[in-house]
Amino acid sequence: MISESTKARFAKEVAKYPADQAQSAVMACLAIVQDELGYVSTDSEAQVAQYLGMVPMAVHEVTTFYNMYNQRPVGKYKLNVCTNLPCQLREGQSMLQYLEAKLGISMGQTTADGMFTLQQSECLGACADSPVMLVNDRSMCSFMTPEKLDQLVDGLRAVENK
Amino acid sequence: MMTAQNILSQFSATGVQTCFHDRHINPQIFAGLNGANWRLKDYEARGGYQALRKVLGIGGGEPMTQDQVIATVKESALRGRGGAGFPTGLKWSFMPRQFPGQKYLVCNSDEGEPGTCKDRDIMEFNPHIVIEGMAIAAFAMGISVGYNYIHGEIFSTYDRFEEALEEARAAGLLGNNILGSTFSFQLHAAHGFGAYICGEETALLESLEGKKGQPRFKPPFPASFGLYGKPTTINNTETFAAVPWIIRNGGQAYLECGKPNNGGTKIYSVSGDVEMPGNYEVPMGTPFSKLLELAGGVRAGRQLKAVIPGGSSSPILPASIMMDCTMDYDSIAKAGSMLGSGAVIVLDDTRCMVKSLQRLSYFYMHESCGQCTPCREGTGWLSRVVDRIETGHGRLADLDLLDSVAEDIQGRTICALGDAAAMPVRAMIKHFRHEFEYHVAHKTCMVPAYV
Numbered sequence: 111m112i113s114e115s116t117k118a119r120f121a122k123e124v125a126k127y128p129a130d131q132a133q134s135a136v137m138a139c140l141a142i143v144q145d146e147l148g149y150v151s152t153d154s155e156a157q158v159a160q161y162l163g164m165v166p167m168a169v170h171e172v173t174t175f176y177n178m179y180n181q182r183p184v185g186k187y188k189l190n191v192c193t194n195l196p197c198q199l200r201e202g203q204s205m206l207q208y209l210e211a212k213l214g215i216s217m218g219q220t221t222a223d224g225m226f227t228l229q230q231s232e233c234l235g236a237c238a239d240s241p242v243m244l245v246n247d248r249s250m251c252s253f254m255t256p257e258k259l260d261q262l263v264d265g266l267r268a269v270e271n272k
Numbered sequence: 273m274m275t276a277q278n279i280l281s282q283f284s285a286t287g288v289q290t291c292f293h294d295r296h297i298n299p300q301i302f303a304g305l306n307g308a309n310w311r312l313k314d315y316e317a318r319g320g321y322q323a324l325r326k327v328l329g330i331g332g333g334e335p336m337t338q339d340q341v342i343a344t345v346k347e348s349a350l351r352g353r354g355g356a357g358f359p360t361g362l363k364w365s366f367m368p369r370q371f372p373g374q375k376y377l378v379c380n381s382d383e384g385e386p387g388t389c390k391d392r393d394i395m396e397f398n399p400h401i402v403i404e405g406m407a408i409a410a411f412a413m414g415i416s417v418g419y420n421y422i423h424g425e426i427f428s429t430y431d432r433f434e435e436a437l438e439e440a441r442a443a444g445l446l447g448n449n450i451l452g453s454t455f456s457f458q459l460h461a462a463h464g465f466g467a468y469i470c471g472e473e474t475a476l477l478e479s480l481e482g483k484k485g486q487p488r489f490k491p492p493f494p495a496s497f498g499l500y501g502k503p504t505t506i507n508n509t510e511t512f513a514a515v516p517w518i519i520r521n522g523g524q525a526y527l528e529c530g531k532p533n534n535g536g537t538k539i540y541s542v543s544g545d546v547e548m549p550g551n552y553e554v555p556m557g558t559p560f561s562k563l564l565e566l567a568g569g570v571r572a573g574r575q576l577k578a579v580i581p582g583g584s585s586s587p588i589l590p591a592s593i594m595m596d597c598t599m600d601y602d603s604i605a606k607a608g609s610m611l612g613s614g615a616v617i618v619l620d621d622t623r624c625m626v627k628s629l630q631r632l633s634y635f636y637m638h639e640s641c642g643q644c645t646p647c648r649e650g651t652g653w654l655s656r657v658v659d660r661i662e663t664g665h666g667r668l669a670d671l672d673l674l675d676s677v678a679e680d681i682q683g684r685t686i687c688a689l690g691d692a693a694a695m696p697v698r699a700m701i702k703h704f705r706h707e708f709e710y711h712v713a714h715k716t717c718m719v720p721a722y723v
Contacts, residue, residue: 126419126460126461126462127460128374128500131481131482131500133481133482133483134462134480134481134482135482136482137424137462137463137464137465137479137482138462138463140465141424141463141465162482164482168482168483171483171484172482172483172484175467175484175485175641176424176464176465176466176467176484176485177465177466177467178424178425178465178466179465179466187276193631194386194584194631194632194635195386195387195544195580195584195617195628195631195632195635196386196387196543196544196615196617198628198631199543199544199545199617199619199623200543200544200549232384232386232466232468232635232638232639233384233385233386233387233468233584233635234425234426235383235384235388235389235392235423235425235426236285236389236392236425236426237386237387237388237389237541237543237549237615237617238289238290238389238541238542238543238549238550238551239285239289239290239389239549240543240549244425245280247424247425247427247465248427248428249277249280249281249283249284249428250284250285250425250426250428251280251283251284252283252284252285253283253285253289254283258283261279261282262279262280262283265274265279266276266279266280268274269274269275269276269279270276
């Protein structure tokens, strides 16, 4: 079930649109679900559908169309490394490879401890900061280097293992 | 105690490198910014919301009429900063102002064209300039509701913009009876969640309606059938951000900042092989060589090889052609490319053109929405063929094959993504055919592998 606090977040989004256009809030509601639960399950889709008065398939169409929705559980930290041309020209590809080696996984995979999911991503829209990486959909990390990636990954591990 | 958020925030951009470097030329949008002064009171201290007050006739002076505002924007020769370069005043005049039902104003901040990162800095460091520009546009077209659709990947910028909206509402600059006038305008922020195609205006409208972002046939154009089927005007973030200066200083003054038919300043996002990647706001018509100099020149010890002048969809130009261009719509078009969003991707002489194209072609395949067969199938063909040339499995006939696939996509799709996938391929082969041929013959690059 959707919690009351989640419903309050949903309501704030729905209020932006005309009364008969609650569907407009579906992107935001799914992003809120992902923020709270880590991914968008079929159950969550059904609940969002009911909340907004949509058919579940219409919600599923949205979840599957947009790249950032996780359709299954991911690691506690989802690392999206941009390798599009502007980042590639500034070592974006090497940063992805560095993380693959450091985490011992290939892109698209999650570490065995469930801590990190590593993904290659398309343009994040921060090209002058390249190479860039987006963590958990919300934190843009700019001007990455192997040293900074070490600091980031080791730092997050230390926080979690405390 | 160290939290995950503390750790991540160490790596967030400050804007020092990209925006507060003091290497703009006569900036209007980026003038006086430092990262800390994005709030309403700071914006007002810079003269913010004076243009809106002028339009509404607050604080002495006659209010402007809708026609006067539109005429001023027409006179300024402001052209759409999102990529198409369509004259803004003319677009505004298409809105059926007398239409009795709801009309909408939409800001396209779905900035996903590879190389482009200017709207992010505008909304992050000067969000109120966008709000003021939108309010003036809404006034000019008799619109009472607007949305700013922001790229999902820059979520902190979306949060920042929401905060700025709250400030504006609390100060009576948005909402009912703005500043005590009869003009009302409700403005909201919405976000995407990872789909390049939503930068296409009709796909964006579909997305804003809560659907998958697949472009609509045009006509009808948004001015007659837009959001929820209602008349809608859509402009890019930077376009709206240019409006307050134009209203304060006049259309003629803005035009004179640039060159004929290309008014004002433009923010160029310079990325790739330069010493100082960043956003540079300079007058329209500034020589490319000057822009390159502002960005610190080509990376140490290397020569300029080629430039993609207007985002990844614009045809690449060799250094020799590019160095003769000025940065404005007409000069770049004359050279055979497009100014597009103003995203300048610089490649130095160590770069392999096949490898560069391989990454771009993969991108278009990945982002094709799948609605039109020529694009859905064709982008896959382009990507796979470039891929096999790069990996040493190409044949000479592949060059003609690429051209014919590109030909079969161009002009045969609902939206411009198909063209955007085809044009870079054709331009690469046109200007750097010998590199592709070398790859086929020797199964390796002409240049040492860097990319």
